[in-house]
Amino acid sequence: MNLTLLPLLQQLLLVLAAIVLFLSFVLLAQVRLISAIHAFAWQGALVAAVTAVVAATGQVHHLYFSAALTLALKALLIPWMLHRLTRRLNLERHTESLQSPALVTMGAVALVIFSYWLVLPMIHAEMTFTRNIIAISLSVVLIGLLMMVFRTQAVAQVLGFMSMENGLFLAAVSATDGMPLVVELGVAFDVLVAMVLFGVFFLQLRDSIDSLDVDRLNRLRETGGDSQ
Amino acid sequence: MTPLLLVLLTPLLGALALGLVRRPVVAGWFNLGVSVISLGGALWLGAAVAVTGEVSGTLGAQLFGPSAGLGFRVDAFNVYLVVLTAFVGVTTSIFSRPYMRYVLEIGRIGPRRMRTYHSMYQLFMFTMLLALTTDNLGVMWVAVEGATLATVLLVSLYRTPEAVEAAWKYFILCGVGIALALFGTVLTYFAAQQVIADPAAGLTWSTLYANAGGLEPAVMRLAFVFLLVGYGTKVGLVPMHQWLPDAHSEGPTPMSAVLSGLLLNVALYAVVRLKMLVDGSLAETASPQLAGHLLMGFGLVSFLVAGLFLHRQRDIKRMFSYSSIEHMGLMTFAFGLGGPLATFGALLHMLVHSLTKSAIFITVGHATHIAGTQSIDQIRGLIRTQPAVGWSLLIGVAAIAGFPPFGVFMSEFLLLTATMKSAPWFTLALLSGLAVAFAGLFRHIHPMVYGVPPEGQQPVEANMIPVAVHLSLVLWLGLAIPGFLAGWLDRATLLITGAHLL
Amino acid sequence: MSLTALLTPALSMDTALHLAGLAVVLALLSSIVSLAARRAPWVLRRVATPLLGFVGLAALAAGVMALLVGEVVSVTLPLGLPWLPWHIRLDALSGFFLAVIGVVTCAVGIYGPSYVRSFEHGKDSLTALGGFSGLFLTGMLLVVLADDAFLFMVAWELMSLSSYFLVAFHHEHAENRRAAFLYLLMAHVGGLMILLAYGVLAAFGDSFAFVDLRAAPVPAVWAGVAFALAFVGFGMKAGLVPLHAWLPEAHPVAPSHISALMSGVMLKVAVYGFIRVCFDLIGQIQWQWGVVVLAIGCLSALFGVLSALMQTDLKRLLAYSSVENLGIIFIALGLSLVFLSADFTELGALAFVAALYHCLNHALFKGLLFLGAGAILHGTHERDLDQMGGLLRRMPWTGLFFLVGVLSISALPPFNGFVSEWLTFQAALQAWQLDSGVLRSLIPIASAVLALTGALVAVTFVKVYGIAFLGQARSRHVRRARRGPWGMLAGQGLLAVLCLALGVLPTWVIGLIDAVPRQVLGDGLPQAGAYGWLWLTPVSPQTASYSGPLVVLMLAGIGLTAFWGLNHLWAKGAAVRWVHRGDAWDCGFAPPSPRMQYTATSFAQPIRRVFGLLFQIEESVTIQEDGSTRHRLRIRDRFWGLLYLPIARAVESSARRVVRLQSGNVRVYLGWTLATLVGLLWIIT
């Protein structure tokens, strides 16, 4: 793929996607919760921007709508809700360090390479542009998952989850010019409801275990103590 | 379209209305009424499908244009699941009415949460029915995610630390799984865009299936992995199953019955639909059976591991949820095996497992009510205290363990036969798995139903009609499969595998 | 089924089939009627259990008729899978086993009503007892009648499941629950094996109907696999060593009349299954099968009888003895397989008939003995031999019938057990005709084992009878034993009379059974009755002959003459009092007390020392503080440690390992998801 041959808008698209990926790394490594929420908001905004750019390149009008939706939801509403929740839960100053950040970051890098390797055989040569975008979004999804694995804080886990959704959205928009409107509306609605429910659960969790440390959720298990 | 609307709108409107009904007693009856109406709709739909072979159409075509609306397709495969879902919905709501009243009486929940419960119950039914009937993969995803959202509050309904924990795990794991499934859906859509002109139809299953041969194999392969891991989480395939026992054991018992009996089926239904697409796409490649092999692998692992899990259980509801994992594993294996015989067996197994397992969960609800605990060690002498409950539990477990003359035996017989024909060596694994699971179930069941009850254990008011109905149906299916059902399943088999069995 | 067809006295297969159908319907009816027993306990005693007697009668009539006519009749029922309806078929083989089921059931039907009366005031559910008894019989009858694998399996598992509920009838004792669990587990595994055997055959045939299985062109290797699976599956049900562990646990804990059915009949149904699959369906017999069956049969016979000898619990002893008898049946079947594989059809038929005859005999005398044990249990509430003694004087009729059972099972002339063992020996003695030297030398060893077994059985049952019925009572409740009701005695009496009749008139019985090998193997025993009904000459008159009637006649003649001569003629001549009662000789020490008698344990002590290696024996003598000594003896089945415990431990330890998956940490769970995803993605590219 020769970058110079691409139209400017597509070049812009690549830049934006790269920043989305970078923000995933930021999310992964960020120790301060508030900053992580900010990073997430930026990621959402970038995804919205990507959507808008795709809408502009492809003249797909309903994508403008989804761009607005994404911006509202991912960049504004959800971060705002998270913000409010952290304040309510007295977590503004909460920091959380990964146990071995270097290793986790290396793992994330490996996942990026893996994603790229994965999509390599996928598509005919003329569509390399799309393919690479898919690789990026796949990496964002996987890093989101990785973040959920390594973050012990419930809010951080939700951030990871939401960042996965960002990756999905990136893929949907950039590779396929967006999904049918019904589906997109449905997905957005589900994400919103999920966020509301997450909020409910933060409160329930704090009520029941006095903390949002998911490692302390270990009552339900089979190991330890003989069953008979 | 009318029956379809009846099936879908009844629970949706019911959910909204139930959110407003304040009196728990009324809500219980209302819930039952709503379920009965949807069952009526489902039966009507079934009759319609029996006559015409397939009912399809688009809802909201006027609103969004013919291609953008909600496409529906009800064929032999999903219609029996629709009827099953509506049916179990009714019987469970029969059970749920007195049971939840008891829960309310002992103060585990208040009237407000009771409202949530009933409303979510119907919402959950709606999402499942939607997932089953829709022709759009995207909508299906939305519906399955919606099912998660609807049930997650139910799991934490009791607000005990365990319940909250279980709900959180359920939410996170299924959320992640479903997100991965969405990625798979996106990839499928992406593959579809290469071959299907109308972008709006790119997620319509019927269209995709018709063009399955043209879908890019490399993309579909990738997509299927995501879909399998995603929906597989929801099916409860090992090693993504961990949410399942937690959610089943901590939620209210009627919820466990529908989760185990229905939700898992719906997720498996989704996997099978997608497998059909992938099979079409991979038919010409070097590994045409890839999807099947993956399913077989996951199925077998789930089956064996869940069987072992059964041996170390302390909680009766957890135990039966592992049993559900085991059976879902078996079905997954069978669908993976492919071929008309295995598919027919798996379809039948879906049916009988749902019926039996929901009957068992209902009985377990009564049993825990009698003993006042879910701990296996403290449930004793049920047959003496309340013979109806004790015997139902024992017979239900015998049925689920695959003893004739119950239907589970029939389907397991078919599955084993099919396995023996196409993959004889797996039979050994299946057999040892069955034996291990069997031992695991019965070693715990025995002391619970037999023996001398503890001092002061009293019988409770129990409505055993749903259990009796379910078990009689399973018995009937074990003795003879009625012709119309056989024809139905055969048509579904034809849809899935392209070949008749009969 | 029309009533007129039933009433037509004509002997025809259709009538037989109708009778068999009637038996099934009656059994179901008995089961359904029992549902009322919850409200009205008398239903069980007055309706449900007597109905079983009629079930037995119908089955017996159907079976005998099928044997007499010697043809085949089949029908299809509109049940089952859409493409595999239930096939029913009645031929000589099914007829024979129907008769076996029928005759014992008949006796149980007579015996049962008085026996179940004692449960009416117990806590255990009478509905369960009656309902599952009926289903149990239904299952057994349908197994024998089934003509496709699916119905066979349904009936088979129905039989297992309902008998399991009967084993768990007295469920308040933990060991009974354990027995029931073990039973059900092994029955399930065995059932799966059988299913697999059918599956292997069906893979080469068109469908699961027996017609197609019979016609299936199975390659030799797969035939061997099918045979092995069937042997393991049916052997598990038949209680062959080392798959016998459930049997001595499960049979004793069921109510006694059910134990009689389980030991007397259900094990035969397993034999039926084995014969049906291996002789009839697979068909192409290989000599290795015969050797395997022979070896396992020998092992079971010897181990079974030695274990029986070690027991002190009467019903457990009887259960172990069933293992031994099934071993003998399988020895005969093994011989038959060996001969058939070498194309000696007539000799194969001889051994086959011996096996069938022993099936029938075992059903009769084991049924009789279990009913007797039930009568003792009813009269004394005691199963422990070491508490019994002197029962012959308290329960003379039961004692007499039990003695008949003891003599029959010990294979003593002129009772029925002897005839079948004699036939087996005759078959074994024809080994010289075989070409293979190895087989020629193996078969004599098998017959040596058979001989040893026979002798040890005699020891075992001398012990049982001597300890339980003779001598003096060893406990107070046994001293006050009650004579059983007439119904119970009549049930035992019927079987006792049959035990003698089958020993005295073997020619007639073999004439009936002959239809089975003629249908299944294509050849019978034309020589058996060549010299009329007095003489049994299975191979040829020159080779061997036995005349049961004359033996009885002479025994009775000489014995009575001697008795009459000595007591009357001689007594008149000599003017002395002829019998004088007195105390037993005390050797000049303390007068004999019941506690000085040999006990069941001490009786078996010499044999225990001789064959001790086969068991895990823990024996210890401790001296108490007060100077008295205490002897502790514990005998365990070696196969537990060799076979069962390792499997149980393996499952336990893998379960313990597997549960680590459920560690409780949601992050670990997510890690699994991630790992699975990455792993799968890796695999597909």
Add this chain to the structure above:
Amino acid sequence: MGNFLTGSGWGIAALQSLLYVALAPLLVGWLRKVKARLQNRRGPSLLQPYRDLYKLLAKEARVAHTTSPLFRAAPYIVFTATWMAAATVPLLVVDLPTAAIADIIVLVGLLALARVFLALAGMDVGTAFGGMGASREMLIGALAEPAMLMAVFTLAMTAHSTNLSSVIDHHLSDGFVLRPSYLFALGGLVLVAIAETGRIPVDNPTTHLELTMVHEAMLLEYSGRHLALMEWAAQLKLLLYGTLIVNVFFPWGIGQGLSPAALGLGLAAVVGKLAVLAAVLAVGETVLAKMRLFRAPAFLNLALLLSLLGLLSHVILEVGA
């Protein structure tokens, strides 16, 4: 078999059976006489066993309170079964109908029947000795019976018949053949006979020390005619085994027709052979001592081994292929 069933055949059979009963005490008398001579005693008269029997028959029978009717029935059953068993062994001539009624397996069965009743009678009294004797008797019987069956099976397989008459006929028609299998079978059968008839070294028929008794322990409570029948049955059993050994392994002299000459020759031959056998037995008993009970299994295992070797050497060495 057909040629067996004639009227005169039945008559001779009855005569032969009576002869068994009549001769049995004589054999014991002879045995005791020889033994006494070997021990440098004069010993009782040859007819002493007859006198003993007569004396017992004339005495009153005492029966313990604790016994059941079985105790009184047992002597008749034991006597009858033993006699019946003996009747099937050709004494003077072959081809009698009694041989067709019951072959060697039935013979073993009848002896087992007698043993079972003997043991049951022993246990019926309810004393320690009865049970002890029964337990030991059954142990010995359990081990002896298979050995005996194996030994006779060797014969039966050679002659292709389990009918004793046919076996003897076969031997006579074959003439003198040296068969390894017979050597083993003979050894086995002799050991079995010693054990079964309660001779030294397995049991001592003359012992009066309760703890060492086997056979006598079961008879402790018997008296009068019951004891007489039991003793007589034991003597019959000895004669039976003796006849079996001499007539099967050394059949020469036995009559093959029903003529008086054949009968006379047969009688003379069998008396002579039995006299020699008893003398050999007496020598054996004089030089050996009684074994401990738990050596008896080893003794009988040897018998079983010999018999089995006989059978194996038959199928391996003599049938060929």
